[in-house]
Amino acid sequence: GENVEQHPSTLSVQEGDSAVIKCTYSDSASNYFPWYKQELGKRPQLIIDIRSNVGEKKDQRIAVTLNKTAKHFSLHITETQPEDSAVYFCAASMGGFKTIFGAGTRLFVKA
Amino acid sequence: SAVISQKPSRDICQRGTSLTIQCQVDSQVTMMFWYRQQPGQSLTLIATANQGSEATYESGFVIDKFPISRPNLTFSTLTVSNMSPEDSSIYLCSVTGEIWGGSYNEQFFGPGTRLTVL
Numbered sequence: 001g002e003n004v005e006q007h008p009s010t011l012s013v014q015e016g017d018s019a020v021i022k023c024t025y026s027d028s029a030s031n032y033f034p035w036y037k038q039e040l041g042k043r044p045q046l047i048i049d050i051r052s053n054v055g056e057k058k059d060q061r062i063a064v065t066l067n068k069t070a071k072h073f074s075l076h077i078t079e080t081q082p083e084d085s086a087v088y089f090c091a092a093s094m095g096g097f098k099t100i101f102g103a104g105t106r107l108f109v110k111a
Numbered sequence: 112s113a114v115i116s117q118k119p120s121r122d123i124c125q126r127g128t129s130l131t132i133q134c135q136v137d138s139q140v141t142m143m144f145w146y147r148q149q150p151g152q153s154l155t156l157i158a159t160a161n162q163g164s165e166a167t168y169e170s171g172f173v174i175d176k177f178p179i180s181r182p183n184l185t186f187s188t189l190t191v192s193n194m195s196p197e198d199s200s201i202y203l204c205s206v207t208g209e210i211w212g213g214s215y216n217e218q219f220f221g222p223g224t225r226l227t228v229l
Contacts, residue, residue: 001170032216043203043220044154051216089153096142096207096216098169101154 002027004092006102014110019077021105023090026071030092033066033073034099038087047088048075080109115206121225124194131190132224134204139184142207144218145177149200157202160187194228201225 003026013019025033031052036044050057050064050073057064061080066073077084087106093099118133134143143160158166158179166179181187191198204221 034217043222046217046219049217093216096218097159099144099156099218103153 002030002092002098002100004090004100004102006090006105008105009103010106010108012108012110013080015080015082017080019080019084019107019109021075021088021090021107022072023074023092023102024070024072025092025100027092027094028068028071029094032093032096033064034091034093035062035064035075036089036091036101038089038104040086044089077107080107082109082111085109115204115219115221117204117221117224119224120222121227123227123229126195126228128194129190129192130194130226131188132202132204132226134187134189134221136185136206140206141184143181143187144205145179145187145189146203146205146220147200148203148223154203157189160189160204191226194226196228199226199228 004023006023011019034049035047037047038044048059048062048064050066052068055066061078063076085108087104089104090102091099114137116135124130145157146154147157148154156169157172157177158168160166160179160181162181162184176192178190201223203223205218
């Protein structure tokens with residue numbers, strides 16, 4: 001079955017710097033890759049996603065890249081702000097079915 | 112916009128008992144899923160709740176322990192049976208995103224049920 005690995009487990013950056021979180025997946029049939037942000041005590045929130053027919057997608061300060069050949073995808077957050085502090089999860093699925101989540105990255109943005 | 116709600120929001124239960132968690136969506140959705148999130152951990156898919164038929168369970172989860180119902184396109188229940196302290200976790204339902212103008216791929220989560228088993 002699908003396996004998603006996520007790195008780093010913890011990331012600390014200075015406000016205004018960029019943050020990058022990387023994930024790899026194992027099942028070449030996976031074609032949908034969402035990213036979720038989870039603040040303490042709250043539900044995971046979908047922040048951006050990418051499909052396998054696209055290499056890059058951007059939404060304001062957030063971008064995601066996908067390398068299907070290497071089975072890598074990454075989340076890039078630019079100009080980080082304290083409110084970006086949260087746990088971020090990558091995930092992989094086949095058309096939304098059997099979504100498998102990475103272990104999560106705890107991002108700290110220091111003011 | 113559509114709302115996903117879960118009941119109860121939290122509960123403290125004695126070992127050996129069962130708890131049924133409800134997930135309600137105020138619009139019809141194609142797919143509903145149940146996840147478990149243990150403290151400080153990631154999300155693990157328990158099962159896909161199928162409308163009008165038996166749920167599809169992931170490896171490591173069985174119907175006797177986690178019976179699921181989905182009588183219609185807006186409602187599902189997850190029961191945690193014969194509980195032990197290891198079942199202490201947050202249980203979340205999720206639904207596909209077409210009702211918010213998104214695609215069937217996208218999943219949105221309910222607020223979760225925090226379960227503590229003593």
